[in-house]
Amino acid sequence: MAASSSALTPHVAAIGESRAHGQRGISNPILGMILFIVSEVMFFSGLFAAYFNVRLNATQWPPLVNEAPFAPFQIHHDIVLPAILTTILVLSSVTMQLGVSAIRRGDRTGFLRNTGITLILGLTFLVGQIYDYTQLGFGITDTAFGSTFYTMTGFHGAHVLGGAIMLSVVLYRGMAGQFSAKHHDAVEATSIYWHFVDVVWIALFSTLYLL
Amino acid sequence: MATTVLRPAATYRTGLYEWLTTTDHKKIGILYTFNSLILFLIGGLFALAVRTELAQPGLQFMNEATYNQMFTMHATVMIFWVVIPFLAGFGNYLVPLMIGAPDMAFPRINALSFWLLPLSALIALMGFPLGGAAAAGWTSYSPLAQSAFSKGPGTDLWIVALTLVGTSSILGAVNFLVTIFKMRAPGMTLFRMPVFVWTIMVTSVLVLMGTPVLTSALIMLYIDRNFGGSFFNTALAGGNAILWENVFWFYSHPAVYIMILPAMGIVSEVLPTFSRKPLFGYKAFVFATAGIGALGFSVWAHHMFTTGSVYLPFFSLMTFLIAVPTGVKMFNWIATLFRGKLRFTTAMLFAVGFLSLFLIGGINGAFLAAVPVDYHVHATYFIVAHIHYVLFGGSIMGVFAGLYYWWPKMFGRMLNERLGKIHFVGIFIGMNLTFFPMHLLGLSGMPRRIADYSPTAGWNDLNLLATIGGFTIAVAMLPFLWNILVTFRGGEPAGDDPWEANTLEWATSSPPPPYNFDHLPPIRSERPVFDQRHAADAPAITAGH
């Protein structure tokens, strides 16, 4: 059998293209992102499991400090700011999805605008969250209440930051013209990640502030 | 049919630079293998330290502080830097080849997954010169692992290292799953994939869903130790020590299936080749593998039967049930041997050795599913026996079978069979000598993790025997190491398919070219290379699916 590059089978020659010859369904990077998000969901599940375990085993929740109720633990009384932040984050998911729809139909301007707004909303959320931290009046060392609260919201915030970085990269690449209606996997993947971050927040907000 | 190898371009990277920067799944698989081999020797040294100290009553060689580090790091190294990566390395090397793909789905992430391993191993081992490595047992229960009781950076380094290993594993799992779902060659339907690929797929699901829970536990422990958290710290209000056990074992139990399923996959490739007949009950294997994976998430609290904090009947039932798919596999393997024409190469010896030894590990595991029996032998040497029969007699035997089987493919040279057989005999005898007596020690009440024991408890002779066995294993490794050295340059050239095997990796040169395949044979069954070899024979033999 003569050795020459033309003897390579089509599927081998298609390395590097996510839409490989004969391939159907979602692309590799998007499937990869979905699976990665599955692992992230399990990570947060560990933290949620810890929270519920600690809470249900406690004789009193929020716990007493020095035998007396500790006012800063009454976070469900001060939910105005967190509720606003929740609204901001949900809105950012809407704008993210609008951006995805835009690039799917080749509307680069609409995509850039919506992605930009999403990034701004995401950063606003982060700033608001940090501000809220300064107003809470308890820290990570203040009983299991503090430990669970800061660990869960803190890791969520880290994920928002990660998402913001992804959005920045996507924005930059978009401005450089690297996305089209046919090729914009990074945008789809980022949007899926961003929605995940939003859903986790809704679960966190409901669990920590409302329940 | 021989494959012609295309000459690489002149600017192709070579040497050390290539190995450090490669994203080729084959080189990465080899890197995983050598990293695991080196750490196997290190973990083995820790084991020898433990066995040397326990050979006789009285502390002769080290104090308790050192001993506690030895058994903690032995287990940690063996689980996270030896067994899991050995199998991930085989997966890396073989999965793309076996499904006819040119590489893994995300080659650069693949490289990252590997390099996190030597880095994290270094971090964990750095505990030794920095005031003491982790010494709370690989299970690191709280409150013992809290900063009040485990002072120094050892435990923190252990936590950081394991978080990095977890990241490596999770990224690897994503890679394997996308590769398997999306990059199979035309004709390679899911039910024509080699069983080894199935086991990697199910293992990857376990890694994806279990490892992040360990990561969350490690982070919570780190916060307890360094930021005054009170997740598991019972000295503070709200801290729950049992919470650690639950979150830890939720991962660490599926981890044992992560460590055994690919080894079972290896055995499922080796046995048919050297029996000269197909794997008996291919579909049963696939379903049994999936069943073990699913059930594996429902049994974690059987490690906590003696805590008084577990709903015992449920976990006992699920633990008993998981014996069923495991048994199905055992019977199917034996049926593969039946009416075959068995060739006892070293790889085959290790595969059959796996069957005998894993059987023992499975049976003594069934003992443990019975809660009252577990009440008697929990945290004794009976458990140590169980662990090592399944992980050494199972996983490591599977790893060696895989090494002898695929070494020719990876390096283009045959390993020496005589040295291989000496290696096998030494390991088989040594392994039984070391771990069988531990059943008896445990039944008579010898706890684990003790640096020394009462000279009047009746344990002296069995401990000495186990130590002799441990050194037998160590000595038995020497022919293997010598084998690698002498055959590296001077070994017999392997050719494409030295074993007359069945699956696609044997349809290309040894070692394969960077792009894996010059051309692929038609894929019409789970044995495409076998089919091609016997295409001229009566069609009855190659009954396709």
Add this chain to the structure above:
Amino acid sequence: MGLTAKRWARRAGMIAALGALAMVLSACTDFNVRTAMPPDAASVQGQATRNLYDIVFVIGAAIFLVVEGLILFAVLRYRRRKGDDELPPQIHGNNRLEIVWTAIPIALVLALFVLSWQTLNTVDAHTPTPTVRIGVVAFQWQWQFVYAPDGVNWQDCGAAANKGKCVTVVGTLPAGGDRANWTPPTMHVPVNETVELQMHSIDVIHSFYVPAFLYQRDITPRRDQVIQFTADEVGIYRGQCTQFCGLYHQFMEFQVQVEPRADYVAWLQQQLTPPPSPSPAPAASAGAPAGLPGASPAARASVSLALTAQGVAYDTTDLAAPANTPFQIVFTNNDAGIPHNVSIHVGSPTGQEVFKGEIFSGTDSRTYAVPALPAGTYAFVCSVHPNMTGTLTVK
């Protein structure tokens, strides 16, 4: 090939060798290797476990023999004959067989599950009226057993109101780690009566394990455990902590002494009788100069040393005292709930013990009256924690 036959001979030889080894060992070891059984049960619950074990063992052994036999048979019977290149029948599977060897194991494990659940209910059953209640405190790295009379809660035994009513057994670690002259603390219990243990840990997770009862239970801080057993064989049974608890985990041994009720009551009585005041140090036998002046009542100790225990450590490792003069040690134990004391040995912690102060739990303090010691170097060490040690210079 000839090599194949050698392989079989080697395998068969290996198995025979292992079997012979096992038999030789059983003859010359001090443990009954031949039986692969747990110890004979010394409790009612243990016997239930033992019965279950016997059934599981028989089934396990049978499965082992059958399956291992099949492997061995296949390996011997179906090896490729030299020169035989023909393919064997290419059998892919047999669905009926799959069903059979799935259904039978399911039935078997379900039966075992039901059996083990029934045994579990016997083993963990609690009666509301145990005749003996003992408080068990686990700490790094020994045990404390507290016997309280009726009407007194064992946790309250330390209160002044209950002084002299409770019996407390506190374990100590062997001096210098030498097990030779050491007895683990002994829990006395009456035979054929239901004993309840209320177990508490003050620091890390420990576990209370008595092999002869075929039973253990983890003791987790903040999760006190209550277990019951009925010992039905008189004897002394060893016990040990099985949950790894740190540095001296290996020394957390204890004993359970099962005896007739009369002996048990006599033992309790003897513990409640206050012990005679400690005799002066046997300085003469230690080779000290003769004619040691005895401490006269008027010559009260004028030297008072202060020593504190905190974080399982002494606050100083150097003490000095005058020779040939009784002196005091004001010992403060700042570790809440943790027993400490001060004991003095000649030369090193493994040397002859010349003084042993009362072991008590913190936070509390005692003033020890140490008798006159001849000049020399001594070691002071905590009887419970051998890592707490220092040097006492007497001159």
